[in-house]
Amino acid sequence: MNFRRLPALALVLLLCALPRTGQATLPVAVAEAPALWLGAVRALPLILASLSPGPSRAVGWPAFGRLENGVLARSTTGLFIRSRQAWGTAETVAGLRGIAQEIATLYPGRGDLIVTDISRMDGGHLNPHRTHQNGRDVDVLLYALGDLPRARDLKDLDVERTWAFLMALRRDGMADLVLADMGIQQKLYTYAKKSLELPQAELEALFQYPRGRKIKGTFLQHAKGHRTHMHIRFASPQAVAASALEDARRGVERVAHIVVGRKETLATVAAQYGTTPESIVSENRLGPRTQLRRGQRLFVLKPLPQAQVNAGHPPEDAQGG
Numbered sequence: 553m554n555f556r557r558l559p560a561l562a563l564v565l566l567l568c569a570l571p572r573t574g575q576a577t578l579p580v581a582v583a584e585a586p587a588l589w590l591g592a593v594r595a596l597p598l599i600l601a602s603l604s605p606g607p608s609r610a611v612g613w614p615a616f617g618r619l620e621n622g623v624l625a626r627s628t629t630g631l632f633i634r635s636r637q638a639w640g641t642a643e644t645v646a647g648l649r650g651i652a653q654e655i656a657t658l659y660p661g662r663g664d665l666i667v668t669d670i671s672r673m674d675g676g677h678l679n680p681h682r683t684h685q686n687g688r689d690v691d692v693l694l695y696a697l698g699d700l701p702r703a704r705d706l707k708d709l710d711v712e713r714t715w716a717f718l719m720a721l722r723r724d725g726m727a728d729l730v731l732a733d734m735g736i737q738q739k740l741y742t743y744a745k746k747s748l749e750l751p752q753a754e755l756e757a758l759f760q761y762p763r764g765r766k767i768k769g770t771f772l773q774h775a776k777g778h779r780t781h782m783h784i785r786f787a788s789p790q791a792v793a794a795s796a797l798e799d800a801r802r803g804v805e806r807v808a809h810i811v812v813g814r815k816e817t818l819a820t821v822a823a824q825y826g827t828t829p830e831s832i833v834s835e836n837r838l839g840p841r842t843q844l845r846r847g848q849r850l851f852v853l854k855p856l857p858q859a860q861v862n863a864g865h866p867p868e869d870a871q872g873g
C-alpha cells in the first residue's frame with residue numbers, strides 16, 4: 553500500500569459515492585458549491601493518474617508516440633515547472649529533478665531551472681512541437697547570470713552553470729541529445745576549450761559547432777528556434793524497453809505507417825501488414841467509421857513470426873524539436 557496516495561484514493565472514493573449518499577450526508581454549503589465540484593471533476597484525471605499502476609512506457613517515437621503511466625513533474629528545489637504539459641516517463645521526471653537539485657546545490661541562491669513543456673498526460677501531439685510525444689523530450693529555458701530568472705539573450709547566459717547542467721545530463725547516459733542554437737553552442741564551446749582545456753576529440757563528440765552540417769551522434773545539435781531554450785531528449789531506457797516488451801508480449805512489432813494515397817483504407821493497410829482493421833482502430837483510438845487521410849500516421853502492430861515472440865524490439869528513434 554502506498555500511503556502517499558491515500559488522500560487521492562479517499563477523494564476518488566468520495567466522488568464515486570456521491571450520487572447515492574452525497575445529498576444526505578454532506579453539509580449544504582459543500583454540496584452546493586459548483587466551483588468545488590467542477591474543480592474536483594477536473595482534478596480527477598490527475599488523481600487517477602497518480603494512482604496508476606505499472607511502469608512508465610514511452611510508446612513509439614518522440615515524433616510519433618504516446619506516453620503510458622506518465623509522471624507529472626512538479627516544481628521543487630532548483631526546478632520551476634511552468635507548463636501544465638509536464639508529464640514524462642518516471643526516469644525523465646526523476647532525472648530532471650535530481651539534476652536541477654544538484655545544480656541548485658552547486659550554485660546556491662541562483663535562479664531555478666525553468667521547464668516549459670514535456671508531454672501531455674497521454675503523450676501524442678503537443679502544440680507547437682513536432683516531438684515531445686512520448687515523455688522523453690523536455691524544453692528548458694537558459695540559466696542566466698546575476699538575478700535574472702532566465703537568459704533571453706546570449707550575453708546573459710550563465711555558461712558555467714549551463715555547462716555543469718549539460719555534463720550532469722550526459723553523465724550515466726541520462727540524455728541522448730540536446731538541441732541548442734549555434735550561438736549557445738559557440739559560448740559553451742569556447743568555455744570548454746579555453747577555460748577547461750577539453751581535448752579536441754572530446755569537443756568534437758560534444759558539439760556540432762563549429763561545423764555547419766549536422767554531425768550524427770554529437771551530444772549538442774543545432775536546431776532552428778532553439779536560441780532562448782534548449783531541448784533535451786532523455787534516454788529513458790526503462791520506459792522505452794517497457795513499451796517494446798509490452799509489444800513483444802503481445803507478439804507484435806510496432807510500425808509507423810504513413811497514409812500515402814486515397815486508395816488506402818483501414819482494410820488495405822491492415823492487409824499490408826497481416827493485421828486486422830480492428831487492431832489499427834483500437835491502437836490508434838480511431839472511430840469505427842474513420843476515413844484515412846493523406847499524410848495521416850498510424851501505429852500498426854505487425855504480428856511477429858512465432859519464433860520472435862518475447863524477443864523484444866526496441867523502436868528506432870526520431871529526432872526533432
Ligand SMILES: [Zn+2]
Pocket residue numbers: 681684689690691782783784873
Ligand atoms: Zn522541444
